Amino acid sequence: MQLSGWGRYPRAEGRLSAPRDTAALAALLAEGPAIARGMGRAYGDSAIGRHAISTRHLNRMIAFDATTGQLVAEAGVTLGEIIDAFLPRGWFLSVTPGTKFVSLGGAIAADVHGKNHHVDGSFGGFVDWIEVMGPDGAVNRCSATQNPDLFHWTLGGMGLTGVILRAAIRLRPVESGWIRQTTIPARNLDEALDAFAQTMDATYSMAWIDCIASGDRLGRSIVMEGEHAGRGELPADRRARPFDTPDRRAARVPFDFPGLTLNPLSVRLFNEAYWQKGLRQPTTTLTGWDPFFYPLDTVHEWNRIYGRRGFMQFQCVVPLESHGEGLRAILGAIARTGAASFLAVLKRFGPQQGRLSFPMEGYTLALDFPVNRRSLSLMPELDRITADHGGRFYLAKDSRLSAQTLRQTDPRWDAFAQWREDNGLAGQFVSAQSERLAL
Amino acid sequence: MSKTILILGATSDMARACAHRYAREGYDLQLAARDAAAIEADAQDLRLRHGVTATALAFDVLDTDGFAGFIAGLAPLPDVVLCAVGFMGDQTESQRNPQAATVVLRSNFEGPALALGMLAERFEARGSGTVIGISSVAGDRGRASNYVYGAAKAGFTAFLSGLRNRLARGPVRVITVKPGFVATKMTEGLPLNPRLTAQPDEVAEAIWRAQDKGRDVIYVRRVWRLIMAIIRALPEWQFKKTTL
Structure with a gap:
């Protein structure tokens, strides 16, 4: 069957199994190369390949x-x-x-x-x-x-x-299911970076960044920070049931939007409306955990708004030393081509922790692009700018990076590939992504 | 006092989905299957997620002699019983081999009907209870591709209908569920039309709503009511030539 990730690009013919217990899983692995697949939410080709093994039936909670x-x-x-x-x-x-x-x-x-x-x-x-x-x-x-x-x-x-x-x-x-959210409108990239610098002690922070704005509005953002609200911060009538937050009504995108729905004009209008809404928002509000952490989750199958050809996400991190320059160069390149990307995200990272963690101290930028010729020619340029500024890429979002760019920006994957080779895993656990990136 | 549901055939995908749906409503669970050890992991999962009591019980649908003892051992006697036991078998094998056909007939008709009948008696004596049987659209008209299974389900549907008729003036309710195609272990690998195929969660939701709203007979996806009405309406001379 046709397999793809959340971005529905690329698609590849492959087998999909869904074993119900570990014995069945072991039997499937004995048949040859395979890759595990969870909810299929990696954007690109991380969990597709010749044989994807779904873990959806292996879903029990065991102890708490x-x-x-x-x-x-x-x-x-x-x-x-x-x-x-x-x-x-x-x-x-x-x-x-x-x-x-x-x-x-x-x-x-x-x-x-x-x-x-x-x-x-x-x-x-x-x-x-x-x-x-x-x-x-x-x-x-x-x-x-x-x-x-x-x-x-x-x-x-x-x-x-x-x-x-x-x-x-x-x-x-x-203490509650509520988040105390503070919204800070930033008119350009400098103001956004200042806002992040001043919110380093906030538990949560991120920004929606308008990638269409250019000139002195380049990097215009709505920066948001949040804290788990204590029970005492809730209005009196909420304190008795602090974990109950309003149910959000879920909508579903019922069909693939025509490819033209997201064009520079519609995205510009959307971004403008979003910015205006951010300006009007009260500075500090209480919001439920669901809209704060998962704003897009109420729109089921939102990936369909990009049409049948799907979309790609680009996510890089630029290290602290060169972040201002790097971000400006990336945003400049996007604004120049007018490639439609709405709801882009900017966020400050702390230092890398895990051995293979994507984050490093600096700033990360995540953007969606519809799959078309313009995006496909822009992406390598963004790769190059990221590489030139010492940045690297997030494989959960990737669908098109070259093996060469990955190795050049992130030598950790060399050691990883070597370890896989030494432990007999290289030919056994294989995704379309691992083949493309020679992992 | 929280309510309790007994689920017979608790290892099936539909049964698992129903267990979660009822646990979400705060029901305690009695999960019965041939191999009780195999459902212990599910029982633990249900306890952790929903904070309800969940017990794994051994129940063999072919051991009709053991039903009385099984029912006497239920503590408490449940408020709701849901029978999700089903065994498709292999039609060709059932045509050739009477022993294989007997297992299909007994697993889908005799065992479920007798067990639910006995529980209905207990519910009637107590003065409350809901009996839910998962039958099948295959029982609405016998077809070449699965008529041994279909005949057993037809029997089960008729049994539930009669039971409901008999108990209609009393407090005990009887619900017949005909799910249509469902994406489960039983149908894995079959080329089912996705528009006609429900997910186990959808079946569970429909069953919960049927109980909540006091329905008698439900098809899970509405289109199945129409499809089966057409199939039942075909004159026999025409129906016998179809390959459905």
């Missing part, structure tokens, strides 16, 4: 320790399910990406980060141990002290070290 907040669960459990089960008891994810529709296994494989990276680091920092099935069907538990190499290469290893079966993660205690 209410004194330490440690949850043990199978890889197919989603982050949203973890919130559903544990927020009412006063626990939230320690790190969450911008969608709750990812699996635990996927979050580990991509070592995802969230709006609190500058304070708490990435997902891997809250993983106590992982159980990984190797090509022979044997299950190995690994942690910082037990099989440490397997542990450190599995966090961020894009599923290429084996099939993640189970893991123990630590949740964080919270």
